Amino acid sequence: MISAHLLSSDTLWLGWLAYLPFIIWAIWRAPWIELFSDFRRQHLLFGTVLVLFLLWLVRRDFASGLSLHFIGMTAVTLLLDWPLAILAGLLAQLGLIAIGRPDLAALGINGILLVLIPVAVTEACASLVERAQPNNLFVYIFFSGFFPAALTALCCILAGLGLLWLDGLYPMPPWLEDFAGYIWLVMFPEAFINGMAVTALVVFCPDWLETFNRGRYLSAPWKDDGPPQ
Numbered sequence: 343m344i345s346a347h348l349l350s351s352d353t354l355w356l357g358w359l360a361y362l363p364f365i366i367w368a369i370w371r372a373p374w375i376e377l378f379s380d381f382r383r384q385h386l387l388f389g390t391v392l393v394l395f396l397l398w399l400v401r402r403d404f405a406s407g408l409s410l411h412f413i414g415m416t417a418v419t420l421l422l423d424w425p426l427a428i429l430a431g432l433l434a435q436l437g438l439i440a441i442g443r444p445d446l447a448a449l450g451i452n453g454i455l456l457v458l459i460p461v462a463v464t465e466a467c468a469s470l471v472e473r474a475q476p477n478n479l480f481v482y483i484f485f486s487g488f489f490p491a492a493l494t495a496l497c498c499i500l501a502g503l504g505l506l507w508l509d510g511l512y513p514m515p516p517w518l519e520d521f522a523g524y525i526w527l528v529m530f531p532e533a534f535i536n537g538m539a540v541t542a543l544v545v546f547c548p549d550w551l552e553t554f555n556r557g558r559y560l561s562a563p564w565k566d567d568g569p570p571q
Contacts, residue, residue: 343398343452344502345407346445348512353505357450364458368428377426386550387426390418394434398456399443406512409444412532413498415460416491417539420468423552424461431457455502460494467493468553479544479559486553487540492533499525 346354377383394414401411419427435453439446467490471482503521506512540551548556 343401343409343411343444343456344448344506345409346447348407348506348509349448349451350509350511353509354447354451357448357452357454359450361450361453361458364428365432365453368425372425372429373423382550387422387430390422390430391433391437394418394430395437398434398438410528412535413456413460413491413494414536414539415457416464416487416494416532416536417543419461419464420486420540420551420553421543424465427461428457431461451505455498459497459501463494463497464490466490472553472555475558477558482554482559483537483541483544488533488537491536492529495529495532496525499528 349357373383377387397414398411401409403409415427415431418430421427422430432453435444435449435456438444439449444452464486468486471485474481476482503514507514543551544554544559548554548560
C-alpha cells in the first residue's frame with residue numbers, strides 16, 4: 343500500500359481513471375439477482391469483506407509512507423468470482439479509509455495494486471486450469487491457489503516499485519539490487535495463506551467456491567465392470 347504523498351497528482355488521477363472503469367464493469371457484471379436471492383452468497387460476500395479488512399489491518403507501516411501486508415485476493419477471487427471479488431476489495435478499502443488508514447487520494451493506485459492485479463492474475467491462472475480440464479484435485483489447488491498467490495505478490499511488488507521509480511518522488515534505497523532475495527520472503531507466506539484457505543474450502547465447503555468444478559474434481563470415476571450377475 344502506497345501513501346498519496348509518495349506519488350504525483352497526475353499519477354493519483356491516472357490511478358482513479360484506471361480503477362473506476364473496472365469498478366463500473368464489476369458492478370455491471372456482478373450477479374445481483376443471485377446475490378439478493380441467496381443469503382449464503384450475501385454472507386460470503388460480507389464475510390469476505392470483513393476478512394480482507396482485518397487482513398489488511400495487520401500490516402507494517404514504514405515511516406516513508408509504504409505499508410507491507412498480505413493481499414489475500416487470490417482466495418477471494420476463487421471464492422466469489424472476479425466481479426464480486428473486485429467489489430469486495432473496494433469495500434474493504436473504503437472500510438480502511440473510514441478509520442483513517444490509507445489516503446482517499448491513493449484509492450485508485452492501491453486498488454490497482456491490491457485488487458485489480460491480484461484478480462487478473464488469479465483469473466488468468468484459473469482460466470488456464472479450466473482450459474486444461476485436469477481431473478486431479480491438487481492441480482486446481484496448486485495452480486489456482488498457491489501459484490497465483492505467489493505470482494500476485496511478485497507482480498504487485500514489482501508494479502509498486504516501478505510506479506515509485508517512474509514518479510521519482512520516492513528515493514530508491516541503495517540496496518535495491520539485493521531486494522530480490524526479500525521478494526521470496528513475501529511470496530511464500532502469501533502463497534501459503536491463500537493456498538491453505540483454498541485447500542480448506544475445497545475440503546470442507548467446495549460449494550462455496552464459484553470457480554470450482556465439483557463434478558470434475560470430486561466425483562468418483564465411473565467404471566464399467568460389465569453387467570451385474
